[in-house]
Amino acid sequence: MTEEKFQSEIKILEVFFTHYCRDKHQFQYIKNYHLEYKKSAYTYELNLCKECHELISYSYARLKNCSHSVKPRCRECDDPCYEKEQWKRVAKVMRYNGIRVGTEKILNKLYGLLFQEKTL
Numbered sequence: 512m513t514e515e516k517f518q519s520e521i522k523i524l525e526v527f528f529t530h531y532c533r534d535k536h537q538f539q540y541i542k543n544y545h546l547e548y549k550k551s552a553y554t555y556e557l558n559l560c561k562e563c564h565e566l567i568s569y570s571y572a573r574l575k576n577c578s579h580s581v582k583p584r585c586r587e588c589d590d591p592c593y594e595k596e597q598w599k600r601v602a603k604v605m606r607y608n609g610i611r612v613g614t615e616k617i618l619n620k621l622y623g624l625l626f627q628e629k630t631l
């Protein structure tokens with residue numbers, strides 16, 4: 512996948528996990544993430560609980576290793592990289608956010624964010 516696509520994917524994970532964890536879990540703490548993909552590097556600070564930190568680290572690692580040049584929706588992938596149990600947990604986070612605010616609204620907001628960052 513392209514670096515832009517990678518960046519939008521990690522942004523989605525960041526926003527979704529943050530919402531989900533804040534509503535559902537407690538004992539959040541801040542952890543720094545440094546991700547490299549192709550020629551780009553991204554640094555994030557996430558405030559999540561232990562379980563969500565573990566799951567999002569796992570998701571980042573899988574995303575980085577996604578073998579598709581154009582990443583399909585994970586649900587429609589013919590060669591899914593998430594192990595079943597982990598995938599169920601990530602899907603739960605995604606579903607929760609979809610129901611909560613409407614995926615469209617979130618995506619619009621995200622693309623707004625990405626666009627802003629590029630023009631800075």
Ligand SMILES: [Zn+2]
Pocket residue numbers: 531532533535536537559560561562563564
């Ligand atoms: Zn959590």
